[in-house]
Amino acid sequence: MHATFTDEFMVSVEGLVKYFPVQKSFISQLISRKREYVHAVDSVSFQIRKGKIHALVGESGSGKTTTGKVTVGLIEPTSGKVVIDGRDIFKDEVDRRELRKKAQYIFQDPNSSLNPRMKVGQALEEPLIHLSDATKQERKEIVMKMLEDVNLSPAASFYSRYPHELSGGQRQRVVIARALIIQPKYVVADEPVAMVDASVRAQIMDLLITMQKRLGLTILLITHDLAVASYMADTISVMYLGKIVEQGSTEQIFSNPLHPYTNALISSVPVPDPKVKREKQIPHGEVPSAIRPPEGCRFNPRCPYRFDRCTREVPELLELEEGHFVSCFLY
Numbered sequence: 001m002h003a004t005f006t007d008e009f010m011v012s013v014e015g016l017v018k019y020f021p022v023q024k025s026f027i028s029q030l031i032s033r034k035r036e037y038v039h040a041v042d043s044v045s046f047q048i049r050k051g052k053i054h055a056l057v058g059e060s061g062s063g064k065t066t067t068g069k070v071t072v073g074l075i076e077p078t079s080g081k082v083v084i085d086g087r088d089i090f091k092d093e094v095d096r097r098e099l100r101k102k103a104q105y106i107f108q109d110p111n112s113s114l115n116p117r118m119k120v121g122q123a124l125e126e127p128l129i130h131l132s133d134a135t136k137q138e139r140k141e142i143v144m145k146m147l148e149d150v151n152l153s154p155a156a157s158f159y160s161r162y163p164h165e166l167s168g169g170q171r172q173r174v175v176i177a178r179a180l181i182i183q184p185k186y187v188v189a190d191e192p193v194a195m196v197d198a199s200v201r202a203q204i205m206d207l208l209i210t211m212q213k214r215l216g217l218t219i220l221l222i223t224h225d226l227a228v229a230s231y232m233a234d235t236i237s238v239m240y241l242g243k244i245v246e247q248g249s250t251e252q253i254f255s256n257p258l259h260p261y262t263n264a265l266i267s268s269v270p271v272p273d274p275k276v277k278r279e280k281q282i283p284h285g286e287v288p289s290a291i292r293p294p295e296g297c298r299f300n301p302r303c304p305y306r307f308d309r310c311t312r313e314v315p316e317l318l319e320l321e322e323g324h325f326v327s328c329f330l331y
């Protein structure tokens, strides 16, 4: 059989939109009955090839986590489509249990994603109880093997520890192990190193890369840190206020950044070495509200190159070189 074009992709997101209704007080409702929405994700599309890492980068509030959660079915989109391994996950014939086996989410905060009263061994066994047919004996073997795989060794010593008896880096290894234990095909890693000490960040990134290669995983890496994206990702989407402003290979994004926002982000990362701690800098100006995003290009109020058209029309995402897309009227 011929491989079709879509067979290359594990994940395909098309025109994804997510608006959250704004909770209003009783009085504000009386003053204005108009419903307001947070435009968290507004028409986002990207694809991830099988066995590759795609990064979503952008400042806080740009819609990265919302996008990631929709892609594993944790949040229903307002509109748009998500295809995982050839199946549209929001069509009803996709079984929730099957989806959880296939697509896992590593949450932003490892401290709140582990139950403090559950031992490491139990935490890792839990997904196997719900999502696999393994016997008790087999589950124990799988857990011990996984502990060794994520370098929590000797496994027996970590098996019976509680989360508070671990370092931040070890806890993040447990969180990663738990997401991978049922051998998913697709994993969203939401800020996997943001909460760990700078000294162990490189180790955690290397662990994810090693596991990804070993298991042939496809990963959506969510990070506000361009250095992390450059270290780990094959391809990158730069998000700003719910929209993708630039997309391309990691090489294209770093060697030839096109969008003024991407440029600003990159110039605020002087050392492309994730092991080096540095001050976080962002382009001048505040990120506007996602409830009333700016007219035209959403970046225009902060853009040094803004001209008239930018305040009126939304630029399309155009392919300027093969696989390299930008949404900006400068091009």
Ligand SMILES: Nc1ncnc2c1ncn2[C@@H]1O[C@H](COP(=O)(O)OP(=O)(O)OP(=O)(O)O)[C@@H](O)[C@H]1O
Binding pocket: 020, 021, 038, 039, 040, 058, 059, 060, 061, 062, 063, 064, 065, 066, 067, 224, 290
């Ligand atoms: N459940 C929700 N209800 C209402 N608004 C939400 C909800 N979840 C997210 N938002 C809003 O949607 C926008 C995008 O949030 P999101 O968490 O996806 O951004 P992010 O890029 O992951 O940011 P961060 O880097 O801070 O994690 C923000 O304005 C946020 O306040």
Ligand SMILES: [Mg+2]
Binding pocket: 064, 065, 066, 108
């Ligand atoms: Mg987030």
